[in-house]
Amino acid sequence: MKTIVEYSQIIEEAIKSLNLPIERLGGLYSPIVYGMSEGGKRLRPVLALMACEAFGKSYEESVKAGVALEMYHNFTLLHDDVMDNSDMRRGRPTVHRKWDANTAILSGDTMLTLATKLVMNVDDSILRDVLDTFNQMSIDVFEGQQMDMDFESRDDVSLDEYMTMITGKTSALLGCAAKIGAIVAGCSKQDAESMYRFGVALGLAFQIQDDYLDVYGDEATFGKPIGGDILNNKKTFLMLSALQADAEGDNKLSQTMQMSPSVAKIDAVREIYNSLGIPEICRKAIVEFSKEANDMIQSTSMCEEGKTMFKNLVENLVGRTR
């Protein structure tokens, strides 16, 4: 097997080789090329390529499906940035800011169809299985996004509902990526399901860590300002865990949430989180989901090298608490 960095580079090259017809129709395709460049770790396709090799086939069999997953991921970013009216993404203007909302909508739509076309680059014998996995993931992602939007106007969101939401919005695509890589390699039905559950658990650990770092992270390492979720009263794992604990106490958090956005508010909420033991609750949850992810990997029939690589990947991704 190759290293994660090598898989990542292979995907980078495959993305550059897409040769989208920007000369013929730049208005449609340039924003796609822009959205697909500067993509960071390429985590989703890397999961697919790793799974494919860990189950005994060459990564080459899954490169196009891998690019499909990255295309899908970036499609959701284009549309999410319109819906959230976000100006910046990965240190650059978002597509809807660099061009306009209509461009982000239509180029995003095109990316969804291009992703479907790309993921079809598999044997006929597994085509339906791969597409069923891909389409179900897509529905899960949309449902997760809808729940996230619904949460904004609700003040009775439960922690359970939050977990369902991030299972769709964040985890489903990771599960889908690991599963499709494994299906391409011809793994058993049971192993495919384990790989899906691996990706979901990894995604949950990852999202809770992201929520945690937004409050307790180091600004330089985290890559965005700390405390944004608190300022926006965003329903996160921390906020909902704290509200649950606080409801049995003096409801101090609900009052503090009424404060207008300020550094003082961030400090006050963080202080309440500390007094309720939220950091420890987060760390426990992250460890629990990381363990589940790893257990799923170990339960499969993939090669030992693969098991070690996936174990290390989980540790690298969700071992960060600053």
Added chain:
Amino acid sequence: MKTIVEYSQIIEEAIKSLNLPIERLGGLYSPIVYGMSEGGKRLRPVLALMACEAFGKSYEESVKAGVALEMYHNFTLLHDDVMDNSDMRRGRPTVHRKWDANTAILSGDTMLTLATKLVMNVDDSILRDVLDTFNQMSIDVFEGQQMDMDFESRDDVSLDEYMTMITGKTSALLGCAAKIGAIVAGCSKQDAESMYRFGVALGLAFQIQDDYLDVYGDEATFGKPIGGDILNNKKTFLMLSALQADAEGDNKLSQTMQMSPSVAKIDAVREIYNSLGIPEICRKAIVEFSKEANDMIQSTSMCEEGKTMFKNLVENLVGRTR
């Protein structure tokens, strides 16, 4: 074979039987149910069902694929209405007006994936062929929409470019519908291609007629105010044909297009169209594309009853000049 009205009713029932989970996630699925209701003729699925039976299989084999095409069509309407900022559609508020733009974007995205899921309800032996046809149609539609948007800020659009645009934006889905119905029935590769070209020619005739009726139609029959395209200086078949003819003349049209929107402007532009013989050019083009559509049908190996039904359908759809 059944009548067009019967095929249309079958689709209506199939749409009602979709049972989308509006109780579980109304924010996402209610706009889809709303968008899919009150859909008029259901032309696209009707083409699929007719083609399927004309080539010898029961319509039942193509009902879900037919619903997929209607779902796709309505997905494009949801997003187009956001992009055009349209308030009304089929006499009702558009989704982005009844709910909001974010809802129209996300529910629209969901419809695209649901359409892909639905169109997969075919035999494994033709799955790739059907999906390739569907995905290529989708790319053609997006490219057509992009060209249409690009045209707004250009004043050098040629009639050729316009035909390419409407081939994507309007015709590709009709061609896809007829072709998929035929593929489901197990037709030959050549017949499938002829059915695609039939749908494209029908779409071109239909679009030119629509452009014509916007200037010369009867308001009550046409269903929307006459002259809208002229008021907006929209690049239509009439406008571009007239500009081409006028360029060899005195450029009177270009000057008249500078007039501010008014009934006088509509009358003045219509007068120029009349003097340049545009109504006759339209009628000729409609007849030509109708003939091509019918020729394509007659060239296939479908049953005689099917040929007659398709011939009548073309006449009914594009025989209207008021």
